[in-house]
Amino acid sequence: MRVVxxxxxxxxxxxxxxxxxxxRPGPGQVTVDVAYAGVNFxxxxxxxxxxxxPTLPYVPGLEVSGTVRAVGAGVTGxxxxxxxxxxxxxxxxxxxxxxxxGTVFALPPGLDLRTxxxxxxVLPTAHALLHEVGRLRAGESVxxxxxxGGVGTVAGQLARAAGAGAVYGVVSxxxxxxxxxxxxxxxxxVDSGVEGSDFAEQVGRxxxxxxxxxxxxxxxxxxxxxxxxxxxxxxxLVSYGNAGGEPPWQLGQSxxxxxxxxxAGFSILTLARTDPxxxxxxxxxxxxxxxxxxxxxxxxxxxxxxxxxxxxELMGSRTSTGKLLLRVAQ
Numbered sequence: 544m545r546v547v548x549x550x551x552x553x554x555x556x557x558x559x560x561x562x563x564x565x566x567r568p569g570p571g572q573v574t575v576d577v578a579y580a581g582v583n584f585x586x587x588x589x590x591x592x593x594x595x596x597p598t599l600p601y602v603p604g605l606e607v608s609g610t611v612r613a614v615g616a617g618v619t620g621x622x623x624x625x626x627x628x629x630x631x632x633x634x635x636x637x638x639x640x641x642x643x644x645g646t647v648f649a650l651p652p653g654l655d656l657r658t659x660x661x662x663x664x665v666l667p668t669a670h671a672l673l674h675e676v677g678r679l680r681a682g683e684s685v686x687x688x689x690x691x692g693g694v695g696t697v698a699g700q701l702a703r704a705a706g707a708g709a710v711y712g713v714v715s716x717x718x719x720x721x722x723x724x725x726x727x728x729x730x731x732x733v734d735s736g737v738e739g740s741d742f743a744e745q746v747g748r749x750x751x752x753x754x755x756x757x758x759x760x761x762x763x764x765x766x767x768x769x770x771x772x773x774x775x776x777x778x779x780l781v782s783y784g785n786a787g788g789e790p791p792w793q794l795g796q797s798x799x800x801x802x803x804x805x806x807a808g809f810s811i812l813t814l815a816r817t818d819p820x821x822x823x824x825x826x827x828x829x830x831x832x833x834x835x836x837x838x839x840x841x842x843x844x845x846x847x848x849x850x851x852x853x854x855x856e857l858m859g860s861r862t863s864t865g866k867l868l869l870r871v872a873q
Contacts, residue, residue, distance in 0.1 A: 568615035579660035604635020606663035645819030681706030683756035691719035699727035764789025
């Protein structure tokens with residue numbers, strides 16, 4: 544079968560199409576004939592710095608859609624030929640992917656494989672950030688970093704649908720701001736790093752100095768610390784990544800106690816590893832928002848599997864919006 548792997552860490556050019564043996568499912572596992580694979584920022588971090596890479600060579604890819612090829616011993620509820628979406632522990636950039644059965648989800652009626660490839664990481668993550676972890680209540684205000692990205696475009700829509708009083712986004716350019724406004728945001732702030740564009744100051748002006756009730760942050764580092772200043776009294780900040788590449792954030796009681804603020808974290812990959820049952824329940828709740836017509840998942844670029852390096856180059860340029868996919872099936 545065809546796969547795309549890297550044998551050393553580096554830029555997009557280290558991604559190489561090669562031939563590999565077709566995996567066979569062990570007990571509790573499923574193999575999937577892949578139709579589409581999602582491209583995520585975690586794939587870029589794996590390629591460039593070894594994020595969650597156990598050994599080299601390594602095939603990236605954390606989410607796929609396709610049809611069940613084979614099931615291992617003890618697997619129930621999944622049969623060969625069934626259309627599914629799956630969260631993987633890597634190996635998604637391949638014609639056949641291996642996944643734990645607990646992270647393989649049968650597609651609801653009416654959901655096509657192209658859309659399904661956008662679901663396993665983005666939709667449950669956005670749902671958990673707002674509801675399970677962020678505890679969003681109707682009438683509250685929300686601020687979302689990366690509002691033009693995959694999670695950002697979904698989070699804006701979910702927050703609006705949940706009755707948020709105001710939904711704000713943060714992006715790095717005017718072009719991204721114009722794009723993000725189509726996905727549930729009342730306003731989108733451009734934080735370009737130049738004087739006068741600080742998102743915390745813009746939040747203060749938009750809220751009359753009050754701040755927001757819930758802030759979703761995939762950046763970490765100094766951005767997360769600035770986000771604390773954008774929170775209202777009793778505000779919550781949910782961290783779900785370290786895209787800025789700074790050392791892991793550390794906070795103490797003095798950072799939070801003055802206004803009763805709180806900070807939480809979320810990782811869908813960790814949840815998949817530690818509590819597959821909780822992941823399945825979360826995914827089922829999140830997927831219903833698509834089948835019921837409440838959320839649009841925009842695919843803005845699609846590349847053949849052999850051109851995965853181009854997809855990484857586009858995402859790494861920080862100019863991409865929405866969701867990027869690799870088309871695997873011939």
